[in-house]
Amino acid sequence: xxxxxxxxxxxxxxxxxxEEHEHSGGSTMLGFWIYLMSxxxxxxxxxxxxxxxxxxxxxxxxGADLFDLPLVAVNTSMLLLSSITCxxxxxxxxxxxxxxxxxxxxxxxxFGAAFVGLELYEFAHLIHEGAGPWRSAFLSSFFTLVGTHxxxxxxxxxxxxxxxxQVAQHGLIPDNKRRLMCxxxxxxxxxxxxxxxxxxxxLMGVLA
Amino acid sequence: xxxPSHTHxxxxxxxxxxxxxxxxxxxxxxxxxxxxxLAVILTAIPFWLVMGDIFADSQTTALAIMALAVVQIVVHxxxxxxxxTKSEGGWTMLALIFTVVLVVITLSGSLWVMYHLNHNMxxxxxxxxxxxx
Numbered sequence: 376x377x378x379x380x381x382x383x384x385x386x387x388x389x390x391x392x393x394e395e396h397e398h399s400g401g402s403t404m405l406g407f408w409i410y411l412m413s414x415x416x417x418x419x420x421x422x423x424x425x426x427x428x429x430x431x432x433x434x435x436x437x438g439a440d441l442f443d444l445p446l447v448a449v450n451t452s453m454l455l456l457s458s459i460t461c462x463x464x465x466x467x468x469x470x471x472x473x474x475x476x477x478x479x480x481x482x483x484x485x486f487g488a489a490f491v492g493l494e495l496y497e498f499a500h501l502i503h504e505g506a507g508p509w510r511s512a513f514l515s516s517f518f519t520l521v522g523t524h525x526x527x528x529x530x531x532x533x534x535x536x537x538x539x540x541q542v543a544q545h546g547l548i549p550d551n552k553r554r555l556m557c558x559x560x561x562x563x564x565x566x567x568x569x570x571x572x573x574x575x576x577x578l579m580g581v582l583a
Numbered sequence: 584x585x586x587p588s589h590t591h592x593x594x595x596x597x598x599x600x601x602x603x604x605x606x607x608x609x610x611x612x613x614x615x616x617x618x619x620x621l622a623v624i625l626t627a628i629p630f631w632l633v634m635g636d637i638f639a640d641s642q643t644t645a646l647a648i649m650a651l652a653v654v655q656i657v658v659h660x661x662x663x664x665x666x667x668t669k670s671e672g673g674w675t676m677l678a679l680i681f682t683v684v685l686v687v688i689t690l691s692g693s694l695w696v697m698y699h700l701n702h703n704m705x706x707x708x709x710x711x712x713x714x715x716x
Contacts, residue, residue: 405671405678412682419686423693434709448630455622458663462615469609563663567656573626574652578633582641 407557411564414527418568421523425516425576430583433511438580441506443497447577450493451569454528457486458566465559471547476555477539483562484535487528494525517576524572527565534558610665618662625655 429438464479498518501507508518538558541551629648631637638644660666660679668676 405674408671408675409678412678415682416685416689419689423690426690426694427697434713444630444634451626451630452623455619455626458622458659459615459619462610462619462663463612465609466612466615560664563659566663567659570626570652570655570659574629574648578629578648579645581633582645 403553404556404560407560411560414564415568418520418523418571421516421520422571422575425520428512428516429576429580431512433513435511435514436504436506437513438517438577438583441501441504442577442581443500444577444581446493446497447573450490450497451573453486453490453493454566454569457483457490458563460486461559461562465555468547468552468555473542473547476547477542480535480539480542484532484539487532487535487562491525491528491532494521498522520576521572524565524568527568531558531562531565534561610662614662614665618658621658621662622655625651625658 460479460483464476464483467475467479501514506514508515535558538551538555541554545551629651632644632647638647666675666679670676
């Protein structure tokens with residue numbers, strides 16, 4: 376009995392395999408989502424670190440002494456506004472309007488840059504007051520957590536500018552649409568992380 | 584691996600080579616605006632609670648802002664990240680649930696263990712801390 380006799384009855388399986396090749400980019404969104412989930416774990420570890428060390432002031436300043444809530448509120452609104460404009464960019468992308476997509480992406484990147492700028496101002500202010508990451512375990516974990524988030528937003532802005540150049544040069548081709556979908560997921564994900572940051576770090580830091 | 588079954592369900596549905604996550608991956612203007620309004624409200628309330636000293640007990644305030652944060656995260660997941668049980672054949676939801684379980688274990692485990700560790704350490708006064716190298 377040759378092996379061929381056993382293959383023939385299950386020949387229909389081959390059809391499935393060939394069909395799958397047409398959708399080579401089909402798993403990109405799932406793969407990117409799994410990357411976001413692993414990124415989420417990085418932030419979970421940093422949050423746990425802050426949760427453990429956040430009250431170890433080493434006789435230094437506490438969150439209540441340092442945090443400027445109105446500034447944090449402005450910062451939060453910058454990120455929220457950038458989230459909705461990113462959504463508008465995605466809607467325009469679906470309608471295949473290149474100019475409007477580029478415009479909304481530019482607005483999103485500007486809001487993101489405002490967020491990073493305000494955060495850098497806050498960090499510079501803290502360091503100027505002698506409350507740098509070296510001062511206490513609380514400040515080390517604070518700078519690590521908030522700094523990692525800020526770094527993510529910075530990378531997001533770089534990615535956004537890259538995509539604006541790509542869309543301007545090649546238009547809203549399927550490849551660029553897929554990349555923009557990933558970028559918007561990334562951007563909204565960073566906003567979700569920021570909810571945790573302003574709640575657990577800033578608001579609860581001022582409460583304690 | 585939901586691609587084969589999907590291909591059979593909608594042969595040639597995406598002639599431009601779009602991926603099969605498309606159908607559920609996009610939002611609508613109404614969805615984004617609803618999410619934005621909810622997010623603004625859910626952000627404004629915790630800031631107001633803390634900055635206005637609404638509750639006398641800070642424990643109550645802490646519980647309230649944590650609850651609001653959880654609600655806001657769900658709002659962002661649904662309206663901005665378009666999370667649902669259908670997208671990618673349910674695999675994104677499965678990955679999310681797995682991640683949430685890991686996050687809960689990491690956070691609660693770290694806080695629980697380290698709290699007891701701190702609790703059982705010898706007390707160090709602020710004066711001793713200043714004298715430390």
